[in-house]
Amino acid sequence: AQSVTQPDIHITVSEGASLELRCNYSYGATPYLFWYVQSPGQGLQLLLKYFSGDTLVQGIKGFEAEFKRSQSSFNLRKPSVHWSDAAEYFCAVPFSGGYQKVTFGTGTKLQVIP
């Protein structure tokens, strides 16, 4: 069955440290891949997306993600975390097949400490 897995439920990093959030997918073909961020009390904002081409994609707020087909992964990275990055991050995959839906991972909650 198609699925998206985020192995880390909660991550704590120090401000200024680097960050990597993991995402693994299970899908028959190369999927489209997204990362969304949900700040406390806010909706879901698209950080970045991968459709095809360059496997390293740049997003907003200094985030990037790398698609690795061999590992079925699409990990989100940021070289230097800011306190405002504290939020919950969701990896998502749209599965098409005559109908539409987006499947989200369970989310990774990021805490940033001074």
Add this chain to the structure above:
Amino acid sequence: EPEVTQTPSHQVTQMGQEVILRCVPISNHLYFYWYRQILGQKVEFLVSFYNNEISEKSEIFDDQFSVERPDGSNFTLKIRSTKLEDSAMYFCASTPGDGTEAFFGQGTRLTVV
């Protein structure tokens, strides 16, 4: 920049009452969705809507739920007889086409008391 808008931002209703959550998708989008997120849990797909009909629904989307696109701009989710467990954040989303990114609204927080 075009965005999906949802109203109200927060709604409190008594158990057993009907509620209608409203969404205005981005104007040239063709696919519309409702998701919900119970506090502390993952975002769950409820239903997708295309060409004026439901294209897919999850097991959560039972007979008490319905969706409608009453005019060219609004997309509504109706819960006929709310239960306590319907308390959640409900997100509307739209996409222009197959497999493209979903644009989400800010959500409506529904509290059933």
